[in-house]
Structures are given as C-alpha cells and as structure tokens.
Amino acid sequence: MRTISTVIIKPTKGCNADCSYCCAPPDGAKKWSIADFRRVFDALESRLHPNATLIWHGGEPMLLGAAFYKEAHTYATSRHPGVRFSMQSNMLAYNDRWNELFKEVFNGSVSTSWDPDELCRSVNGRTDVYGRVYRDKMKKILSDGWRPKVISTFTEDTIHLAHNVYDQALTESRLGRVYDIRINYRYPAGRVSLTGPAIEPSTYGRMLIELYDRWISDTPDFLITPLDQMFLKVTGREMARCPWAKGCTGSIIGLEPNYDIYNCGEFADLADPEFRFGNLFDDGIEACMTSTAARKLTLRRIRQPKSCQSCIHFTECEGGCMRDAVIFDRGIYGKFFYCESWQDVFSRIKESIITGEADTALKKFGHDVDEMKDIVGNHLRSGLASGLTHMRRPVLTSGYIPSFATLHGPVDLV
Ligand code: SF4
Numbered sequence: 236m237r238t239i240s241t242v243i244i245k246p247t248k249g250c251n252a253d254c255s256y257c258c259a260p261p262d263g264a265k266k267w268s269i270a271d272f273r274r275v276f277d278a279l280e281s282r283l284h285p286n287a288t289l290i291w292h293g294g295e296p297m298l299l300g301a302a303f304y305k306e307a308h309t310y311a312t313s314r315h316p317g318v319r320f321s322m323q324s325n326m327l328a329y330n331d332r333w334n335e336l337f338k339e340v341f342n343g344s345v346s347t348s349w350d351p352d353e354l355c356r357s358v359n360g361r362t363d364v365y366g367r368v369y370r371d372k373m374k375k376i377l378s379d380g381w382r383p384k385v386i387s388t389f390t391e392d393t394i395h396l397a398h399n400v401y402d403q404a405l406t407e408s409r410l411g412r413v414y415d416i417r418i419n420y421r422y423p424a425g426r427v428s429l430t431g432p433a434i435e436p437s438t439y440g441r442m443l444i445e446l447y448d449r450w451i452s453d454t455p456d457f458l459i460t461p462l463d464q465m466f467l468k469v470t471g472r473e474m475a476r477c478p479w480a481k482g483c484t485g486s487i488i489g490l491e492p493n494y495d496i497y498n499c500g501e502f503a504d505l506a507d508p509e510f511r512f513g514n515l516f517d518d519g520i521e522a523c524m525t526s527t528a529a530r531k532l533t534l535r536r537i538r539q540p541k542s543c544q545s546c547i548h549f550t551e552c553e554g555g556c557m558r559d560a561v562i563f564d565r566g567i568y569g570k571f572f573y574c575e576s577w578q579d580v581f582s583r584i585k586e587s588i589i590t591g592e593a594d595t596a597l598k599k600f601g602h603d604v605d606e607m608k609d610i611v612g613n614h615l616r617s618g619l620a621s622g623l624t625h626m627r628r629p630v631l632t633s634g635y636i637p638s639f640a641t642l643h644g645p646v647d648l649v
C-alpha cells in the first residue's frame with residue numbers, strides 16, 4: 236500500500252485578502268475547529284507516511300489562529316511523531332505569536348506569495364493596502380530570522396518584473412536577509428478559470444533561462460524555484476517531485492474544507508467532480524485512494540504522450556504535470572502545456588554543466604564537477620543512441636562532446 240507523504244490541507248477558504256486571480260476563493264464552508272482536525276487526522280492516519288508533511292493552505296490558514304496549529308501539532312505528533320507541518324500564507328496576520336509558532340510548530344517551513352506589479356493582490360479591494368501590509372510583515376519576518384519562500388506568478392505582461400524579484404532577493408541576501416523565490420506561470424483556475432493561458436510557454440521558458448544564467452553567474456545564497464529543483468533533478472540529487480512526478484497519485488492528496496479529497500491542491504482548485512476521489516468522512520480514505528478517479532490518474536505514470544516517451548529530458552521531467560495538461564484541455568494523459576518551457580530549461584541546464592558555466596553552482600551544491608559533467612554527458616549520449624530526441628533545441632556542448640549538437644536537430648512537437 237502506498238503511503239501519503241504530503242497532504243495539501245485547506246481548513247478554510249476564507250481569506251483576509253481578495254486577490255483578483257485567486258485560485259481557491261471562499262466557498263462558504265465553515266472553518267475547522269480543533270475537534271474537526273482531530274477527526275481528520277484520525278481518518279487519515281492509517282495511510283500517512285511516518286514522516287508525512289501537512290502543508291496548510293487556504294484560503295488563508297492563519298485565520299484559524301495560532302492556538303489551533305499549536306494544538307493540532309501537539310495532537311498529530313502525539314499520534315505520529317514524525318509528522319511535519321508547513322504553511323503557505325499571505326502573512327498579512329504575522330505577529331510575535333506567529334513568530335513563536337514558526338519555530339515551535341513549523342520549524343521555519345513557511346512560504347508566501349507576492350506579485351511585483353502589485354495590481355491583483357488586495358485587501359477590501361485596495362491593492363495599496365495589500366502591498367503596504369505585505370512589505371511591513373516581510374520586514375518583520377526577515378528580521379525575526381526566517382527564510383520564507385516567496386512565490387510570484389507572472390503573465391505575459393508582467394514577466395519582465397521577474398528580474399526585479401531576483402534583484403530584490405539578491406540585495407536582501409547580501410544584507411544577510413535571505414529568502415528564496417519561486418517564479419510561476421499564472422494559471423486559469425478559481426476566479427480566472429475561463430481566461431486561458433496567461434503567459435506563453437516560450438516567454439516563460441525564456442525568462443527562466445535568463446534567471447538561470449544570472450543565478451549560475453552570481454551563485455547567491457537564495458534559491459530560485461523551479462530552477463533549483465530542475466538543477467537537482469539533472470544532477471540526480473532529487474527524485475520525483477511535483478511537478479516532475481509522473482507517479483504523484485497516491486503519495487500526495489489535496490484535502491478541502493468540506494473534506495473532499497483530490498489528487499493534490501491543484502486538482503482541488505478545479506473542483507471538477509470527474510477528478511474528485513471522494514469525501515474523507517462519507518467514503519473513507521481507503522475508498523478515496525482506490526476510487527475510479529484515483530485509478531484513472533494513477534495511469535498517467537504509464538500513459539504518457541508519445542512525444543514524452545521519446546524526449547531526451549523525460550528522466551528529469553517525467554512528462555510534466557497532468558493537472559496542467561487538464562487545465563489546458565489536453566486531458567490527463569495529454570501533453571503538459573508548458574512542455575516547451577521545461578525542454579528549453581533542461582537543455583540549458585545540461586548545456587551549462589557540460590560547458591563548465593555551472594561549475595561554481597555545482598560546487599555550491601556539493602557536487603564533483605568532473606563527475607557531473609561525465610554523468611550528464613553520458614546520459615545525453617546514451618539517450619540519443621537509444622533514439623531519444625531533442626524536440627526543440629539540442630544541447631550545445633561546445634568542446635565536451637564535439638559532434639553532439641549536430642547529431643540531432645530540433646523536431647516538431649507532436
Ligand atoms: S498533478 Fe501536477 S500539481 Fe498535482 S501533484 Fe501531480 S505533478 Fe503536482
């Protein structure tokens with residue numbers, strides 16, 4: 236039996252902000268009490284991995300109050316000592332009490348969101364208020380010594396501001412206030428579910444490469460997700476991890492305020508009955524995990540698009556995220572919409588390792604540089620020898636594998 240290692244747990248969809256593109260807006264379900272959480276934990280427990288992480292999400296999870304998490308953590312760890320808590324919050328309610336909790340309960344595992352255009356995140360419709368409160372709280376969080384991950388989502392119109400996000404993180408890190416950043420494409424769910432792609436895969440991929448080139452040159456103390464994870468996947472330090480996880484079904488779930496279970500928080504945002512595993516209390520965890528929806532999604536592991544099966548980056552990419560294949564009308568076994576972005580970035584990362592441009596970054600991650608060049612070079616060579624192809628742009632391997640780039644030109648996406 237597969238155990239669940241991650242639960243994206245939403246105890247409320249209520250929020251103290253009202254962002255225009257919210258993917259999980261208020262749904263009217265009541266906030267959980269501590270008694271509700273105990274029932275939830277008891278019902279999940281038989282399937283939880285001993286070191287499972289509960290990632291508290293929303294809505295705004297801080298609305299439940301610090302005492303809720305203190306009690307919830309005490310209860311969960313008394314039953315399951317290895318369980319860990321993590322939180323994604325807008326941080327607008329952060330104060331000294333939460334500072335204590337970040338230490339006692341979350342062990343610093345916290346993330347937040349902010350968009351540099353400051354046009355869509357608002358409190359009572361006021362974007363200026365959101366921006367001001369967010370900056371005040373971030374200042375306190377950093378001076379309290381925390382290192383949150385700050386997630387920014389971008390559209391075609393705002394992607395150029397990703398460089399500002401990098402610049403700010405670089406400035407702060409040089410002053411000893413380190414936080415990590417995440418550069419995401421904005422996706423159509425929740426309040427913007429019918430709007431289509433907000434940014435083209437080529438634009439998003441291009442920006443990631445620009446940031447990657449700055450990152451391997453500056454080698455700052457902060458991480459840029461998804462680049463850090465892609466880098467670790469290429470160097471073999473990271474195994475399956477969302478969103479490069481063809482076998483995500485069964486090891487992660489998304490739990491809604493009304494106790495409905497989905498494959499993950501992202502699938503839950505779609506609120507599509509076709510992908511609902513069931514309800515934790517009406518059906519029970521076993522029935523949810525063996526439901527028709529769960530079995531269909533499990534098959535993504537083997538039912539990959541043909542072009543993924545022949546892709547030179549499949550080992551690292553694993554065919555991308557099926558939720559994002561669904562959201563762009565390609566179905567659960569269809570092509571991941573941002574494939575082109577991943578192809579370009581994986582190509583660039585491999586190229587930079589082989590050409591030596593990433594030597595400093597490799598050392599920073601504790602790798603033997605020559606060994607890494609061999610591993611990546613040999614992997615590419617054997618992939619090509621067995622018929623895998625670059626679908627867009629071959630890895631340029633100047634000097635290291637001389638004729639490599641001429642072996643296979645780009646071919647069209649299938
Ligand atoms: S469907 Fe996508 S977002 Fe959900 S767990 Fe799998 S890889 Fe992650």
Ligand code: SF4
Nearest residue numbers: 543546549552554574
């Ligand atoms: S074809 Fe695209 S989505 Fe499929 S494995 Fe390759 S990079 Fe990933």
